[in-house]
Structure formats: structure tokens, C-alpha cells
Amino acid sequence: MEVGGLLPYLTTGALAFMWGLVELAQTFESDLGRALRSRWALVFLAGNIGLTGIVLVMLDLAFSLDFRQRLLLSLLVGFGWQALLRTRIHLFQPLGEQHEAVAISILDLYRRFQRFCWRRIDQALIVERIALLDWASNLPLDYLRHQYRLHRHASLLSDFEQREAEFWKRLSQLPEGEQRLYLAAYLLRIGFDFLKEVVKRAPSQGSSVRE
Amino acid sequence: MSETVLASPRKSDLLEIVKTLSDVTRKLSEITRALAAQAGESPPAVEALAESEEALAQASRHLSMLQEEETHQQEREEARRKLRKDILVELSRRGRAFPLELAAAILTFVEDIEPVLRELEKEGLVRIRRVAGTQVIELTPRGRDAARHLNGL
Numbered sequence: 001m002e003v004g005g006l007l008p009y010l011t012t013g014a015l016a017f018m019w020g021l022v023e024l025a026q027t028f029e030s031d032l033g034r035a036l037r038s039r040w041a042l043v044f045l046a047g048n049i050g051l052t053g054i055v056l057v058m059l060d061l062a063f064s065l066d067f068r069q070r071l072l073l074s075l076l077v078g079f080g081w082q083a084l085l086r087t088r089i090h091l092f093q094p095l096g097e098q099h100e101a102v103a104i105s106i107l108d109l110y111r112r113f114q115r116f117c118w119r120r121i122d123q124a125l126i127v128e129r130i131a132l133l134d135w136a137s138n139l140p141l142d143y144l145r146h147q148y149r150l151h152r153h154a155s156l157l158s159d160f161e162q163r164e165a166e167f168w169k170r171l172s173q174l175p176e177g178e179q180r181l182y183l184a185a186y187l188l189r190i191g192f193d194f195l196k197e198v199v200k201r202a203p204s205q206g207s208s209v210r211e
Numbered sequence: 212m213s214e215t216v217l218a219s220p221r222k223s224d225l226l227e228i229v230k231t232l233s234d235v236t237r238k239l240s241e242i243t244r245a246l247a248a249q250a251g252e253s254p255p256a257v258e259a260l261a262e263s264e265e266a267l268a269q270a271s272r273h274l275s276m277l278q279e280e281e282t283h284q285q286e287r288e289e290a291r292r293k294l295r296k297d298i299l300v301e302l303s304r305r306g307r308a309f310p311l312e313l314a315a316a317i318l319t320f321v322e323d324i325e326p327v328l329r330e331l332e333k334e335g336l337v338r339i340r341r342v343a344g345t346q347v348i349e350l351t352p353r354g355r356d357a358a359r360h361l362n363g364l
Contacts, residue, residue: 030306119342126343129309160297160318167318185315189305 005067008060008074009053015078016052020045023086027118031125034192038124044117048082051110055081085110129192136184136195139202141176144183147198151190226274233267240264294319294327296361299336299350303358307349 024044028035035041056077065073085107136144160167171179188195240260247257297317302308305316310328314321328348331337336354340347350358 122347123343126345126347130343130345133312163318170320181311182315182320185309185311186318189308189312189316 008070009056011071011074012052012056012078013049015075016049016082017045019078019082019086020048023114024121028121028125031192034125034128035121038121040117040120040124044114044121047113047117051085051113052077052081129188132192132195132199133181133184133188136187136199137177137181139180139184139199141180141183143202144180144187147187148183151187223278226271226278229267229271229274233264233271236260236264236267291327294324295331298324298327298331299354299358300362302337302348302350303355303362307347309345309347313348 024035024041025032056074059073059077060070063073171182174182184195187198240257240263243257243260294317298313301313301316308316310321310324314324317324328337328339331354332339335351336357338349338351340349
């Protein structure tokens with residue numbers, strides 16, 4: 001096949017990729033970088049592109065169209081089919097039982113596939129977070145306290161000022177392990193990469209930080 | 212046609228009234244006792260006044276306690292409202308979290324946020340999911356709207 005013949009597929013593929021990316025960004029907003037690094041994000045993007053490609057192939061085979069029409073068809077599939085996949089409204093009219101059944105099952109399949117990928121990405125992200133929290137909660141308490149104070153002063157945060165004194169009072173009454181856990185959780189909330197840096201810079205443990 | 216609306220007195224007003232009555236009764240009791248001592252007898256009015264004085268003192272103590280309880284209740288309610296707001300705003304700012312993360316972020320403890328989270332979940336403002344064996348809290352679309360509103364955006 002000539003390069004020109006592949007252009008509609010490339011166009012549709014690029015649009016499907018963009019749609020998938022936007023969807024990932026909306027769902028994993030706060031952890032987008034890490035979500036995109038997950039292999040399940042790649043599986044999702046590849047599946048999205050593959051499914052859209054199948055629709056384009058089916059339409060391409062069903063109608064004999066010239067190059068310009070095929071290009072328009074690729075845009076239509078890239079935008080229209082992708083929008084249809086993401087709509088919650090039942091758009092299908094009973095044009096024929098067979099057609100309807102096929103269309104609905106593809107939609108259903110896509111949603112199941114999407115949910116499956118989301119769950120896997122979610123799990124991967126959570127497991128990473130828990131592992132980092134676990135790691136950080138073994139750092140020396142003084143170091144964690146210092147990092148907490150540094151962050152509070154550096155960011156000039158005035159949030160929860162009224163609660164802070166009470167928090168420290170109650171925190172100091174907890175066992176040391178729990179104090180470390182709470183402080184590590186506070187630092188994790190600032191950001192996964194932030195806590196990773198804190199762990200890296202920690203005295204005597206920096207060399208063994210998990211990447 | 213005129214209509215008279217009688218507002219029910221507040222606890223603090225009632226407390227003031229009872230305290231004043233108690234003071235008046237005490238003074239009256241003192242005067243009556245002094246008069247009775249001069250006359251060398253103890254009329255029943257002296258005892259009645261002493262009883263009234265005691266009853267009013269008790270009512271005053273009771274009202275004080277009620278008022279204190281009401282103040283504590285208001286403080287607790289205010290703290291709960293603040294916690295609800297902080298949870299929603301924090302989730303909207305930095306996305307989903309484990310209970311421990313969320314509690315630490317708003318400088319409180321898991322046991323403090325648990326009842327509030329259950330309440331928010333019942334109202335459909337947050338969703339609590341189990342992912343990889345841990346609870347993850349996230350805002351629902353309604354919760355996002357509420358957080359935006361609270362954040363003044």
C-alpha cells in the first residue's frame with residue numbers, strides 16, 4: 001500500500017491517540033505522569049487506536065471511496081466514533097437487529113476494556129504510593145519533622161493554622177512509628193515526586209532509594 | 212388587625228432573668244430574716260423565701276449548664292463543618308487520597324475524618340473505593356461542584 005493510502009489510517013490513529021490521552025488526563029489528573037508511564041496506559045491507548053482502526057477498515061471495505069472521501073471518512077471515524085464511544089446516551093436506532101447487536105456489543109466491549117485498564121492503572125499507582133509511604137515512614141522522625149516544618153515555612157501556608165497546634169499536641173502522644181507515618185503521609189500529599197526527593201536526600205538512606 | 216408575635220427567650224436571657232430573681236430573693240430573704248430576728252420570731256415567709264432562693268439558685272445552675280452545653284455543641288458543629296469543607300477542598304485541589312493521607316494533609320487524624328467521610332459518602336459528595344486492598348477517597352461530580360462552591364471559584 002502507498003503512503004497516501006495509509007494517510008486515513010494515520011489520521012484516525014492520531015485522533016484516537018489524542019482522545020485516549022485526553023481521557024487519561026481527565027481520569028488521572030493528579031498523577032498523570034505516572035499514569036502515562038504505566039504499561040496499562042499504553043495498552044489502553046493501543047486498544048483505543050486498534051478499535052478505531054477496525055471500524056475504519058470495516059467502513060473502508062463496505063464502501064468503495066476515493067482518496068478524498070476516505071480522508072473525510074477517517075476524520076469522521078476519528079471524531080465521531082470516538083465521541084460515540086464516550087457518550088452515555090443510547091444512540092442506536094433499531095435499523096436491523098444484527099447491526100444494532102454488533103454496535104452495542106462493541107460499545108460494551110470498549111467500556112469493559114476501558115474499566116479494566118483504569119483499574120489496572122489505579123492499582124499500579126496506589127501500590128507505588130503505598131510502597132513510597134512505607135519507605136518514607138522508616139526515615140528518622142526528626143528528619144521528617146524538619147521536612148514538614150521546612151515545607152510549611154517555605155510555602156507560607158496559612159491553611160489549618162488553628163488546627164496545627166492541636167495536631168502536634170496529639171501527634172506527640174502517638175507511638176513514634178505512627179508519628180512518622182502521619183508526617184510521611186503529609187509529605188506524600190504534597191506530591192509523589194516531592195516525597196521521593198525527600199527520601200533520596202534522607203541521611204544514610206539516600207543511596208538505597210528505590211527508583 | 213394587629214398581631215402580636217411573642218419571641219421565645221434565649222437561654223442566655225433566661226439565665227439573666229433567673230440570676231436577677233435569685234439576687235432579689237436573697238436580698239428579700241436577708242431583710243425578712245433581719246426583721247424576724249428583731250421581732251424574735253420566725254414567720255413562715257422567711258422559710259418560704261429561703262426555699263425560693265435555693266430553687267432559683269438551682270435553676271440558675273441548670274441554665275448555666277445548658278448554655279455551656281449549647282456552646283460546646285455549636286463549637287463541635289462548627290468544627291465538623293470546617294472539616295467537611297477542608298476535606299472537599301483538599302480532594303478537589305490534589306485529587307484522590309487514602310484516609311491517612313487526607314487526614315495528614317488537613318492536619319487531623321483518621322479517626323476524626325472517618326465519620327465525616329461516611330456522611331459525605333451518604334450525601335453522594337465523595338466515593339470510597341477499595342483499590343489494591345486500601346481505601347481510596349475521591350470526589351463525585353456533585354462533590355466537585357460543592358468543592359468549587361466552597362472554594363469560591
